[in-house]
Amino acid sequence: MSEFQVTARKGKWIVLLVITLVTAGLLSPWASPHPDGLERVAKDHGFIDQAGAVHEWAPIPDYEVAGIPWTAVRVGLAGVIGAGIMAAVLWVSIKGLSSRRGKANAQSHGDGEGRL
C-alpha cells in the first residue's frame, strides 16, 4: 500500500496562501446570498424565526467591517482579517502544544517520532 504525506515544498504552500488571501479578500463579496442548506430547511419548515444571537458584541457581525461605504471592501476586509486571525490563533496554539510536548520528551527520553 502506498502512503502519502503532506508536501514540504514551500512553493505549494505559498500558492495556497495566495489562494486563501484571494478567496477571503476578493472572492468573498461575490458569494451566493442565498440561504444555505440548514437555513433553507429552517425556512421551509417554519423554524427560522427561532434563530437569535445571544451576543451582540461580535466585532465584525455578518462578515462586514463597519464604516466603509463599499460592500465589497467591507466583506473582503472582513475575510482577510478573519483569515489572519485564524492563522495566528492556530499557529500560537499548535506551537504551544508541540513545544510543551518537546519539553516533556526532553525530560523522559522521548517516545520516538510522533506519527499521526
Added chain:
Amino acid sequence: MHIPDGFLDAKAWMTTTAVGAAAVAYSLNKTKLGISSSKQVPMVALIGSFVFAAQMINFPIAGATSGHFLGGALTSILFGPWIGTIVMAAVLIIQALVFQDGGITVLGANILCTGFIGCFVGYGVYKAGMKLFGGKGRIFITFIASWLSIVAASAGVALLLAWSGTFELGLALKAMVGWHMLIGIGEGVITTLVAGYLLERSKAQVKGAALQ
C-alpha cells in the same frame, strides 16, 4: 450548516456543550502527542486560514439555496482527525465570536457535527478506502470521503434538531441530508483538488519499499 442560537433546546445545547468541550480537550491532548515536527505548525495554521476563507464562499446549488465548504475531511486527510477537530473548532469559535456566524450556546453542537463528525467520517472513509483499494483511486476515495463527511454532519444536525423538539426526526433527516447530498458535491470537488495538490508519495515509504 452553522446552527444559530435558538434552534436547540436547553438539554440539547447543554449536553453538546459538555461533550463538545470534552472532544476538543481530548483532541488537544492527542494533538500534543501527534505533532510530528514543528514544520507542521505553519502548515496547519495556513490550512485553518484556507478553511475559513473557503467557508465564506457560498456557492448556489438549486432552489435558491446555497452551500459552502466545511473542511473537516480535508484537514483530517492532511493532518489526521485530532488536528482536524482542533482546526475546525478554532474556525467555528472565531466565526461565532468575531463574525456572529453560528451561535454561542450551540458552539459545542457545531463543533461536534461539522467538526468532530465531519473529521472522523471523512478520515475514516478515506483510510478505509485507501486500504481496501491498496492506494488506488485516491481521487475517487477522497471525493466520497468528503461527500460523506458533509452528509454525516447534516444527519448529526438533524438528530440534534429532532432531539430538541424543533423538528420531527424523519422529516429533519430527509430535509437536511437531502440538501447536503448536493452541497457535499462542492465539498468533494474542493477537498479532492486541495488534497491532491498538497499530498505526495511518502519518501520514507519509497525507501522502505526499496529495502524490502
